Amino acid sequence: xxxxxxxxxxxxxxxxxxxxxxxxxxxxxxxxxxxxxxxxxxxxxxxxxxxxxxxxxxxxxxxxxxxxxxxxxxxxxxxxxxxxxxxxxxxxxxxxxxxxxxxxxxxxxxxxxxxxxxxxxxxxxxx
Amino acid sequence: xxxxxxxxxxxxxxxxxxxxxxxxxxxxxxxxxxxxxxxxxxxxxxxxxxxxxxxxxxxxxxxxxxxxxxxxxxxxxxxxxxxxxxxxxxxxxxxxxxxxxxxxxxxxxxxxxxxxxxxxxxxxxxxxx
Numbered sequence: 066x067x068x069x070x071x072x073x074x075x076x077x078x079x080x081x082x083x084x085x086x087x088x089x090x091x092x093x094x095x096x097x098x099x100x101x102x103x104x105x106x107x108x109x110x111x112x113x114x115x116x117x118x119x120x121x122x123x124x125x126x127x128x129x130x131x132x133x134x135x136x137x138x139x140x141x142x143x144x145x146x147x148x149x150x151x152x153x154x155x156x157x158x159x160x161x162x163x164x165x166x167x168x169x170x171x172x173x174x175x176x177x178x179x180x181x182x183x184x185x186x187x188x189x190x191x192x
Numbered sequence: 193x194x195x196x197x198x199x200x201x202x203x204x205x206x207x208x209x210x211x212x213x214x215x216x217x218x219x220x221x222x223x224x225x226x227x228x229x230x231x232x233x234x235x236x237x238x239x240x241x242x243x244x245x246x247x248x249x250x251x252x253x254x255x256x257x258x259x260x261x262x263x264x265x266x267x268x269x270x271x272x273x274x275x276x277x278x279x280x281x282x283x284x285x286x287x288x289x290x291x292x293x294x295x296x297x298x299x300x301x302x303x304x305x306x307x308x309x310x311x312x313x314x315x316x317x318x319x320x321x
Contacts, residue, residue, distance in 0.1 A: 076305045077220065078285075079244035080292035088289065088298065090305040095283045095298050126286070189290040 066178070067127070069135050072098075072116040082189050086110070086131065089118075096120065098129040099185060105155045123182040130181075146175065159184065208279055212299060214272035214306065215255060218246035223299055223306045226274045230256045230263065239265040242314050244292055257311040264315040277301075282308070293317060 075087035075098055084104035088095050098118055102108040110116070110131040118129040141164050149160040161175040211226035222245065235254040251267035258264075281300045285291060294313035298305045 074304045076298070076307055077246075078289060078291035078307070079242075079295060081290060085289065088285065088305055088307075090298075090300050090303075093300065095285055095289075095305060097286055097289045 067120045067122055069132075070118045070120060070129070072112050072118050072131065075112070082185075084185065085189065089129070091120070091129070094127075096127065096129050098131060101130050101132075101181075104181070104185065105159070107156065121178045121182070123179040126182055126186065128182055128185070141173070141175075149174075209276040210279055210282070211274050212277045212308070213255075213274045214301075215253075215268040216270045216272060217242075217268055218249055220246040221272065221301075221304070221306050223277075223301075223308045224255070224311050225308075228257045228311045230258055232256070232271055233265065235265070235267045239267045240315060240318055241267045242294075242318060245309070245314075255311060257315075259312050259315050264311070266311060266314060 070091065073089055075089050077087040078085060081087075084100050086098045086100050088097050090096070096118075100110045102110050110133070112131070113133070115134045117132045117135045119132055119135065120127065120129045145164050146162040147165060149157050149162055151157075156174075159177050159181045161177045163175065164173040166172045212223040213226040213229050214221060214223050216222075233254045233256055235251050239251075239254045241248055241251060248267055249269045251269060253268050253271060254265040255268055255271075256263055256265050277299050282297055283300065284297045285295060294310045294317055295307050296310045296313075297308045299308060
């Protein structure tokens with residue numbers, strides 16, 4: 066991850082994949098912004114006052130992903146990371162693992178951001 | 193001597209800028225190389241509209257431009273003027289962004305990013321002139 070931004074004005078892209086919400090200007094460059102929910106076929110993000118964009122990089126590809134809110138930064142012991150649950154849906158495919166919480170609601174799903182961006186690029190090119 | 197220097201500076205300034213014509217389709221603002229636009233006319237029903245650029249509100253204006261097969265007319269809602277934009281403020285879209293082939297880049301216009309459209313390519317992708 067590079068940084069977290071407030072969701073500002075997004076410029077929609079004609080004929081782009083639906084998960085690509087648009088582009089925004091960031092530090093003088095064009096930043097593509099993805100909707101993770103659409104990408105994983107789990108709904109769609111809504112841009113609200115607390116919406117944030119977290120910016121990640123994989124190789125030379127930099128992209129932003131919409132988050133409803135950012136809760137903070139937390140250290141996790143590698144030994145606490147469990148394998149992702151069995152399943153073949155897009156979400157499981159793009160997870161590094163899970164960290165169990167005291168309750169099911171507090172379980173943390175760890176995204177494999179590199180894999181996420183790779184798949185996004187493949188899907189975009191394959192269109 | 194001073195006049196010559198001023199002339200040279202002006203020439204350098206012109207070479208570092210490109211005139212962008214800004215236009216609106218629905219709520220979206222786009223830009224295009226102003227040198228592509230021959231004139232702005234009142235739109236006619238048979239003029240070209242490109243739904244992927246956005247939903248036209250009234251589409252009462254048309255940008256007239258030249259293609260290899262003659263003039264083409266793109267319906268727009270409004271023209272927001274022509275401004276010289278420094279070339280340094282123009283950006284290509286990241287390679288992984290697969291958008292329509294007529295989106296050739298973006299320009300950083302104050303707080304917002306404005307997509308730059310190749311008008312000739314819009315006519316080609318619509319198969320109309």
